[in-house]
Amino acid sequence: VPAGALGGRTVLVTAxxxxxxxxxxxxxxxxxxxxxxxxxxxxxxxxxARVVLVSGPVALPxxxxxxxxxxxxxxxxxxAASSVFPAADVAVFAAAxxxxxxxxxxxxxxxxxxxxxxxxxxxxxxxxxxxxxxxAGKRPDQYVVGFAAETNDVxxxxxxxxxxxxxxxxxxxxxxxxxAFGTDDDEVWLVTADDEVLLPLMSKxxxxxxxxxxxxRHLSRPGA
Ligand code: C5P
Numbered sequence: 001v002p003a004g005a006l007g008g009r010t011v012l013v014t015a016x017x018x019x020x021x022x023x024x025x026x027x028x029x030x031x032x033x034x035x036x037x038x039x040x041x042x043x044x045x046x047x048x049a050r051v052v053l054v055s056g057p058v059a060l061p062x063x064x065x066x067x068x069x070x071x072x073x074x075x076x077x078x079x080a081a082s083s084v085f086p087a088a089d090v091a092v093f094a095a096a097x098x099x100x101x102x103x104x105x106x107x108x109x110x111x112x113x114x115x116x117x118x119x120x121x122x123x124x125x126x127x128x129x130x131x132x133x134x135x136a137g138k139r140p141d142q143y144v145v146g147f148a149a150e151t152n153d154v155x156x157x158x159x160x161x162x163x164x165x166x167x168x169x170x171x172x173x174x175x176x177x178x179x180a181f182g183t184d185d186d187e188v189w190l191v192t193a194d195d196e197v198l199l200p201l202m203s204k205x206x207x208x209x210x211x212x213x214x215x216x217r218h219l220s221r222p223g224a
Contacts, residue, residue, distance in 0.1 A: 002056060003040070003186035004048035004049070005045075005047045005048070005049075005094060005213075005216035005217075005220070006047035006048050006049035006090075006212070006216055006219075007048035007049070008048070008208065009048075009049045009050070009089040009090065009091045009219065010049065010050045010052070010087050010088050010089055010090075011044040011049040011050070011051045011052070011088060011089065011092065012045070012051075012052050012054070012081060012084045012085060012090070012091040012092070013037050013039055013040050013041045013051065013052070013053045013054070013090075013091075013092045013094060014037060014053075014054045014055070014077060014081055014089040014092070014093050014094060014095035014130060015034045015036070015037020015054070015055045015056070015094050015095050016032055016033075016037060016055045016057060016058040016073045016078075016094070016095055017029045017030045017031070017032040017034075017051060017056045017058075017096050017098065018056045018071070018072065018073055018077055018095065018096075018097050018098045019056065019057055019073065019098070019129070019153070019157070020074065020098045020101035020102060020105075020127070020193055021071050021101075021102065021105040022102045022105060022106070022110070022122055023105060023106040023107075023108065023109055023110045024107060024108050024109045025109045026110070026125075028100070028101065028102065029056075029057075030096050030098060031054070031056060032053060032058075032069040032095070032207075033051075033059075033060075033095035034056070034059075034060050035060070035184065035204050036052070036094045036147070036204050036207070036208065036212065037055065037092070037094035037095060038055075038058070038060050038063055038210075039113070039204045039205045039207070039208035040092050040094055040207070040212065041053040041066045041210040042063035042064070042065050042066065042208065043065050043205070043208040043209045043212040044090070044092075044212050045063060045064065045065040045066050046209075047212055047216060049067045049090075050067075051067065052066075052067045052069060052084045052088075053066050053067065053068045053069065053096075053115060054069045054071055054077055054081050054084070055068055055069070055070055055071065055081045055095075055151035056071060056072065056077065056095060056096075057070070057072065057132070059182065062130055063133060066189030069084075070192075073101065073127075074097045074098055074101065074127035074128060075101075075127070075128065077095060077097065078111065078128050078130045078133065081093075081130055081134060082133075082134060085134045085138075085142075086183055088142060089132065089143065089219065090142070090143045090144075090145070090147040090215055090219070091135075091142065091143075091144050091145070092139075092144075092211075092215075093130060093131040093144070093145065093146050093147065093167075093224075094147055094198070095130070095199075096165050096223060097129075098127055099127060100124040100125065100126060100188070101124065101125060101127050102122050102123070102124060102125075103123045103125040104122060104123065106118065106165070115126070121133070129165070131144070131146045131167065132164070132165040132166065132191070134155075135165055135166035135167055136166050137148055137167065142183070143168050143169075143202060143203060143215055143218060143219060144167045144168050144169075145167060145168065145169045145170075145171060145211070145215065146161065146162075146165050146167040146169070146170050146171070147170065147171045147172075147177040148161045148170050148171070148172040148173075148175075149151055149172075149173055149174075149177055150172060150173070150174060151174065151176045152174075154172050154173070154189060155172065155189060155191065155196060157172070158170040158172035158189060158191040159191060162191060162192070162193065163221070168192060168193075168218075169191065169192050169214075169215075170191045171188050171189070171190060171191075171207075171211060172188060172189045172191055173186055173187060173188045174187070174216075175190070181196075183203065183206060184203055185201055185203055185204065186203075186204050186207050187200060187208075188198065188203070189201075190208055190210075190211065190214060197214075201206065
């Protein structure tokens, strides 16, 4: 892949966790560090792309030359990603979106003693699936990448996710035993409808560079 392989292209990346308010001071979230998504944004920018990184709250600096759109909730992330998606040639959904959110967040702090019932019974409702929602309406010229963290049957589940979410590629890894979440290294499969490629254990930055190479090669194919 030549340097600048993504020149003139727009790449949308989602990254990090989402946070879902319970009340004015409490939230539900997860341990996503954002490292994978930020590395992908960095690698795409290094190949000359215009990159928009829609990011949940993380402790990482904005990669050089990347436009960061900070969001908190899954619904904010969907709104921000939706407004960029039509202009994107490539969309990589690396965010660890909270599957559920409190159904009725309080706009003040719930108090022990006074609001015990509300605190003990936070009812949850399902968040939108950002990847599935946007990829369902993708054009043939757009390339969509999703992630899958599985504890078992990694490849089988990746193929199922590919179809269910209308993605062109799923980056699948095995989790559990301290693998993947918050770590710097990753061993992943790049799964497409007709190919399964194992990237051996390497840094997330190297995974990101390899992924961007594969995506750039796909875009430069005749008919792509
Ligand atoms: O279904 P699962 O959470 O395993 O799918 C993971 C993939 O879907 C990731 O690419 C993630 O960014 C995306 N996703 C999303 N919105 C959700 C849940 C997952 O975009 N609500």
